[in-house]
Amino acid sequence: MKDTIDIRWHGRGGQGAITAAKIVAKAMFSLGYEGVAMIPTFGTERRGAPVFSSLKISRRKIYDLSPIERPDIVVVLDHVLMEEADITSGLKEGGLLVINSPCSLESYHADGRKVAVCNVTALATRAGLPAGVVNTGIIGAFARASGLAGLDLLTEVIEEEFKGRKPEANALAARLAYEHTIVGG
């Protein structure tokens, strides 16, 4: 497995991209990645505005806290953001793009990058979460497409993080998304 993995999370203010990144950070730390740093974009977290968060994962301690410019993986919590901003900016050749989207895999072209699509919004509702809560479901899609951390570990961290706030439904959303994620070549 690689020594460093840079994952950029794109969502909207209030959508929970930071919590999603934090859950993955905790899982990766428990897998022996001593250096994890989740660095949110700063200062303009208005509800609904495009935001992103940088998750740096490394075998050694992380000293550089600047935002990720060349991600290995980009995760998108709302597919409409793809039309509003240059979401895939700097995504490495051979990198991975994970999108919460009702659209088909074929509607995304990513020039030599792997694409994975999952309708997390619909699946999260089916799991019993209020409409629009996608930050746990997207972790299932991320797990399936990246293979970086096992689904059982991730759902365990989800249940811990959401203790007292529908832990089972949040874990179920991740499981459903894992099952229904379509990964391109």
Added chain:
Amino acid sequence: MSSHIIESGNTAAALGVKLCRVQVIAAYPITPQTPLTEKLSELVDSQEMEAQYIPVESEHSALAVCIAASSTGARAFTATSANGLLYMHEQIHWAAGARLPLVMCVVNRGVGAPWTIWNDHQDSISQRDTGWIQLYVNDHQQIIDGVIKAYRLAESVMIPVMVCYDGYLLSHTHMPFEVPSQEAVDSFLPPYRPDYALDPKRPANLNTVTLPDTRVDTEGRTAHGYMEIRSLLHEDLQRAVEVYQDVEAGFRDTFGRGGEALFEHYRCEDAEYVAVALGSLSHNLRDVVDTLREAGVPAGVMSIHLYRPFPARQIASFLSPAKGVIVFEKALSYGYEGALCSDIKAALLTHARSRADLPFVHNYILGLGGREIKTSQLVEAMTASCKAGAASHDGVRWIGLKL
């Protein structure tokens, strides 16, 4: 048992305050400090922490409440940023003059005008001369450990301590850190027992008007005038350099980590060029040093933890063998240069082993108001300084300026 968690820098600070069994908290929310005070109010509300949380209408009142609480013998805490810190300014001087062992987290942010909510160091650097001890920390482990050490230091020398950490870069970033056990913290930091505390049963005036000269008090003893009291503050602050090294050594014995009280250094052993910085920037500079070393440039980085009192002798003796010292600052003494740069030059002049062979000192100003600092820019700046050497010094140089 201690354990690792992944949380924000503000949470690290709050957990440190909780472990120190702080009894009175008074704070006014200001970005990027807000999540710290929110976390503390949650801990008090849920009774996980046994403390009085006193909501106030301003930062000036927040520190006034802490001064009053500390005067009665309570362990007190506040936190702020930027203009909130400046609104406290009068009380900041007061707390030091009154010799109260408060601890305050300063979550570093640029100062208006114009308004900025992003990080630089102008807020705490502008409070350099108030008589407080200033510690700068670089990551979450140093934040939680720093709060614990700060109380031990403050109560040892009866001087208040600011624990300064970068707004957003540390306050809002999540990273792993170890939370020490309550038992270990209790053994390191005994309850605060002041020699004197205000007591309603025995009313007294503290810090009333003090005459220019000494005078004989009601019991016939010569009482200090203002200048004696202030001179003793200075003397005790200078003594705090040694005391803090003892505190750090005790911390390492109890918790098994730390040990670098005054400053930390990276790849400096044979370095001809040493970058110097405060806060998380100095960690970023480690990656820069690695890049320079790969290119054959013998560079290192020094991160100053204890900025006031300034450990001038130790810093000068560490830096004087270098050919060049490059000071990176997120603050500026407007009209001159960075304050840290001036301090380092003065230290070298006073304490260097030989005046004939002093290193050149360059000063870069960067990151003001949160301007992004790219590692590549730092590499360019260091490379330029190493190449140019002593000949080219002409005041401050800016990084990332787009004029």
